[in-house]
Amino acid sequence: MTTSPVPAPEEWRDALEHTLESFDEAGGHRVLSRVFEQLGVEDALSLVVLPYLHEVGERWSAGSIGVAQEHFASNVLRSRLSVLMGADESPHGPLAVLACMPGERHEFGLMATAIVLSRLGWRTSYLGANTPTAELAVAARTLRPEAVVVAAHRATAFAAHAPALRRVARSTAVHLAAGGATDEVAALCHATRLDGGPVWAARALHEAYGEARADTGTDLGTDLVEDTPA
Template sequence: MSSRARRTDLVAQLEQTLEAFDEAGGHRVLAEAFAELDLEDALSDVLLPYLHGMGERWSKGAIGVAQEHFASNVIRTRLSLLMNSEARTEGPLAVLACMPGEHHEFGLMAMALALSRLGWRTCYLGADTPTTELDLTCLTLHPDAVVLAAHSHTAFEAHGPSLRRIARSTSLHIAAGGATDDVSELCHASHLDGDPVWAARVLHDALGRTAPHRTSPHRAAPHRDEPSAV
């Protein structure tokens, strides 16, 4: 089986197991994907395509809420374990969070993992993060970059003043479907477009080689265990 065919097969196996409530089978397929492929390829070519397909099946009514929640919880568990194992204690620091009301967090988790592989420390705040908490985190940690995700542009626009304030003290980046060039200009942020793994490389190329490499006991913060739609 070719590499491309194998990756397609792994996506199909995730659908067959996770959407049949087969937790052990789902974890087995995920373990195979991350064992056989580089982490970045497993994310870009297996996990994210599966999540996209699952979201489409859910929106068309082909699967139910219970199946979506079950699959999401299994994947969140696996990604959380990977984030803990990949956490760095040296390197530039990125804070990653979903905007208030935003529960689509898997792309952001993938980006956090990709940044860790590139030598970054990450503080992952997770879904539905209040801007007041984001402000406090930035004041405490003085990150080299902040990445915010939302699938609606209004999620960014509604908090424009807070985001512009954050942008005055650190490099601010917005991502996911709600991020546009117009919104990034409004928020004084840069627009990270496309695949989260690719976006991590873009951010690293822009900042990773110039950001001060500080040593810190900080490790990646555990995500909040909240439901998330794909």
């Protein structure tokens, strides 16, 4: 008996385009179920879901689809990723607080990072898009996480709030993610830059935490805060 070959990532993305951009929610969820089952969560996110969301944005910007189609596809995927975020969370793992910077509404990459962290044994507190830095600071003081991960697609979004991020970094390791994270702005914010895409960023943070615990027996929050003077 022969088995059918697994579709290539672009074929999965085409299937999502066909269903979600035709307002077929049930069909979209069927495609997503098959994608996650056949590729696994990490590859499904990095090869299919996140590239598809980028393509949706490009089509909307070009005027080839309407805002209703873009919103519908985004909302279906947001609901699916929200379910995955806490599905594999360990009750005793290290805690990460994740938030998008003020004005940053592109949250899917950060959601993917939260999902992968949870699969690596972390607990996550996800604050979402467009989070005021004052509220981020409250969450960090209250929860005392091992790490804070903030995302933005423009370096200026980090730079504009560098003083607030430096205050958070006095007690908690701050990590910058997404396209706006550069070495220069990380130094300005007394933070660490997470390289690569959302899945890779989660793995890098997990590895850094493991190395810090193995080397010193102390928490990531104190080991990875950079010593740049205020």
